[in-house]
Amino acid sequence: MKRRSLIAGAATLPLVAVVRDRTARAATPLKIGLLEDVSGDLAIFGIPKLHGSQLAVDEINAGGGIMGRPIQLMHLDPQGDNARYQEFARRLLQREKVDVLIGGITSASREAIRPIVDRADAFYIYTNQYEGGVCDANMVSVGAVPEQQIATLVPYMVEKFGKRVYTVAADYNFGHLSAEWGRSVLKPLGAEVVGEEFIPLGVSQFAQTIQNIQKARPDWLYMLNVGAAQNSFFEQAAAAKLNLPMGSPIKIMLGFEHKLFPPPALANMYATANWFEELDTPEADAFKKRWHAKFPTETYINDMGYNAYVAVYMYKMLAERAKSTKKEELRKVIATGNAGIDAPEGHITIDPKSQHTSHRMRLLRVDEHHAVHVVKDFGVIEPYWLGQVGCDLTKSDPKEQYTPDHLPKKG
Amino acid sequence: MSGDLFSYVYQFADVFAFLVLSAAGLAIIFGMMGIINMAHGEFIMCGVYVTSATYHMGLPLVLAQACGTAAAGLVGVVLEYLVIRPLYARPLDSLLVTLGVSLIATQGTLVILGSTFPGIGTPLGSFDVGVYTFSTYRMVLFAAAIGVLGFVYVLFMRTGFGVQARATMQNAAMARALGVPTSRIYALSFGIGAALAGLCGALYAPTMNLIPTMGAGFIVEAFVTVVVGGASVLLGTAPAAAVLAIIRSGLNAWYGQVIGQIGLLIAVILIVRVLPSGFSGWLARRSAS
Incomplete structure (x- = not known):
């Protein structure tokens, strides 16, 4: 067999x-x-x-x-x-x-x-x-993309949980750029990044990170950790009773962490998604x-x-x-x-x-039994950011990747 | 304040436990027996998977962990008999063969069991010191690391098997001439090394995300600890793990995980440069002079 x-x-x-x-x-x-x-x-x-x-x-x-x-x-x-x-x-x-x-x-x-x-x-x-x-x-x-995921998630988290944010991000381009996106959304809201930690890919032990978070006393965590090894954070944070709400543009609908870890490791995780199986x-x-x-x-x-x-x-x-x-x-x-x-x-x-x-974006929450609930429906959101900063492929084709720190030259 | 002080001790204990438990099996297989075991991570993964599978079949966690340890040990004995045996005098070939075993094991696990495996929740809850809360289970890991060091010491220094094993590793032909069943000693030592790797997996299974390539996350720390420890497992592993844990937990606390990892590797380069035969070589020379 x-x-x-x-x-x-x-x-x-x-x-x-x-x-x-x-x-x-x-x-x-x-x-x-x-x-x-x-x-x-x-x-x-x-x-x-x-x-x-x-x-x-x-x-x-x-x-x-x-x-x-x-x-x-x-x-x-x-x-x-x-x-x-x-x-x-x-x-x-x-x-x-x-x-x-x-x-x-x-x-x-x-x-x-x-x-x-x-x-x-x-x-x-x-x-x-x-x-x-x-x-x-x-x-x-x-x-x-971030205007559909991060620009929806972060203001909700700030309004619901508070202005003190701690970022845990993977140490490579996705993590750094998404952290940068988070900062650019947080700033006009008057929110404060009380801690920001970049974790090398493959690191699976988080006792020190958990303590740094407890020391900084954030209202919620902005989670940009990537990969199976870094996902061990959730189990270890739950075991240490960290008990903070978390927001992430990549968890649940992408890595289905709520199906892999026994509850309640992912309790109080919030994510914005165009698709998740519970829809x-x-x-x-x-x-x-x-x-x-x-x-x-x-x-x-x-x-x-x-x-x-x-x-x-x-x-x-x-x-x-x-x-x-x-x-x-x-x-x-x-x-x-x-x-x-x-x-x-x-x-x-x-x-x-x-x-x-464009995507129909929904905000979801994971409860302590790892059931997923839709807490907000943002409706259809256009991918507006590139157009706003000056990318118009109907007129020119720069073949570039832009970030909030690397924008197209004007004129 | 007491919370901060305890936090340093706890972080040290946590890194120390991870280094000792990752390295213990490799210290025997690589440190003593000279097999550059690239499949060390897969023995750990085997311990994790068997622990989780038997736990979900209804065994209590401790028994499931015993099953994970035993399963890795058994796989080790079989593997030693089938492919490792001709490689004792050929360390570079052992590297290639065990790398092949590692690739087959991860890809085979992926094909047969799929890309994910159900995890186990961390038992034992948490405790508070000052403003911090800590996971109780991680103290168990520290105790287990001390226990493993004690077990390895007693086994190789205080038992008849230990004497025969050390004799076989130092001079197999002479040991055989004196009537030591060297092939059985090799098989058993390899099996014990594999079982200790399995134990590492079994102990960390409740704290981690389970995927076929998870063994890779242990292998750098394992090799680093064994190389810094030097040839003698019994003398080297504990001080190597202690020194590296102080460096890493200190840098982690003050500068974050990226610097912690960089610092660990720089420390290893410096230590190997200053102490080419590792801590155990240095300790042995000191006690000789």
């Missing part, structure tokens, strides 16, 4: 996984190149992302494909290694000549392949929530049912997997309205300003200036 499941498991991880639909064999397939880490440290995120893409491709192929063409999903596993990301992106774009490239988990992997996408003048969809700021006409982002609208329920029917052992449908699913439908909408897979034609559809789909979260649209996606 064990040997059988081992072989079956190994068979799901070939270098190139090809999914074809037999009913639409006549038309030439439309190729989607997919880069997701399904082995190595990031497998916990890459596996649901692969599942999301597979589910969308299966559904679309069962319904006749895109413009009558079946989708051929070509997945490669970069194993969390940015050099492999680059190698595989080149292979998919140059040798396989895929129509669109999708995927990437960390911001580092995205930045590793973006120059390759730009040089090939290809169409690329990044499917994660991230620190925001990429202004590149070759890229569409379908994940949430119970009729559209969300139907989507969850289809997902679990195809992948019955999935622990949790996280926002990354959901975004990967939505990305394929977003591409289908663009290609069908453009009647083409050419980047210029797809971008003409985006330029209309109403390039959107009815996703399980609600109707979402690509913003022409930044090529990022």
Whole structure:
């Protein structure tokens, strides 16, 4: 039995996984190149992302494909290694000549392949929530960005719990940029960062951090810790009775920590999300049912997997309205300003200036039994920040990543 | 004020326990037996997973932890018999082979058990000193670290097995000529090292997030402690862990975790430069002169 499941498991991880639909064999397939880490440290995120893409491709192929063409999903596993990301992106774009490239988990992997996408003048969809700021006409982002997550979460936390904030962040670009975002939202509210601690990736022991927090006496914690090792913070903080409310743009809907740790380690965690599995609208329920029917052992449908699913439908909408897979034609559809789909979260649209996606944002709270409650519905929030600071892809294409400290030059 | 003072002691104890428990198994397998065991983290992961699995099957935590320790030890004995045995005089080959074992173990766990595993809540609650609250369980970890040091000392210095083991590691041919069953000694020593790694995992299982690659989080501290400790496990590990814990907990407290980690590694470079054979080599030379 064990040997059988081992072989079956190994068979799901070939270098190139090809999914074809037999009913639409006549038309030439439309190729989607997919880069997701399904082995190595990031497998916990890459596996649901692969599942999301597979589910969308299966559904679309069962319904006749895109413009009558079946989708051929070509997945490669970069194993969390940015050099492999680059190698595989080149292979998919140059040798396989895929129509669109999708995927990437960390911001580092995205930045590793973006120059390759730009040089090939290809169409690329990044499917994660991230620190925001990429202004590149070759890229569409379908994940949430700080103006949707942090600019909603932080004011709520300040109003509800108070103005003294302690930041615990991972020591790399995502952690630093998100901490910077937090400071820029906190300042006009008159709130104060009473402590800020950056933790090296891979650190799993937090006794000292917990004591530093107790000494600083914050009203709430702004949690930007990343990765499985750093997530051990929650168990250790609960064991030391830290008992502070926490707010985070990445916990629960992304890492489903409330499913991995026994309660009450994640009690009083607040997060803003466009998707979380506990969302119970009729559209969300139907989507969850289809997902679990195809992948019955999935622990949790996280926002990354959901975004990967939505990305394929977003591409289908663009290609069908453009009647083409050419980047210029797809971008003409985006330029209309109403390039959107009815996703399980609600109707979402690509913003022409930044090529990022609007999202229906909800604020959720985890209780002491790890049940998730929606405490506020912000409605649909546009990805407005890039447009505000001067990125307008309908006029120019700087191919840059901007941050609050690195803004486009005026004029 | 007493809260702050206790806090320093507690932080020291916490880092000390982590270093000793991470390193104890490696000290035997690498320090004594000369196998550069890159799969050390996976023995720890094995201890964690078996502890969590048996705990969720209904065993009390302490028994589950015993199962985790025993399972890692058993895996160690089997592995020693199958692949480690020809490698005692070939440390660089042992590095490659155990690295392969490590990759197979993490990826195999991912394929068979999936990317996550249910955790165990930390037992025993907390206590207050001054303005601070502390997790009681972490004091248990400190006690366990002292216990492990005592166990290793008694086992290798006060028992017949210990004498035979030390003789085998120093000169296997001579030991064999004197009638010591050296292959059994090797297998048992390796198994004990693996079991101590499993114990480390079993003890930290209730405090951590469980994923197949979690062993990697222990391996730097383990190697650093063993290298600074030097060849003799019995003399070296405790002072190495104590010195490194003072450096790390002090820097953590005053400058944060990033500086704490950098400081730990700089200290290791300096210590290895000044004391090339580690603390135990230095202590042995002092007592000889």
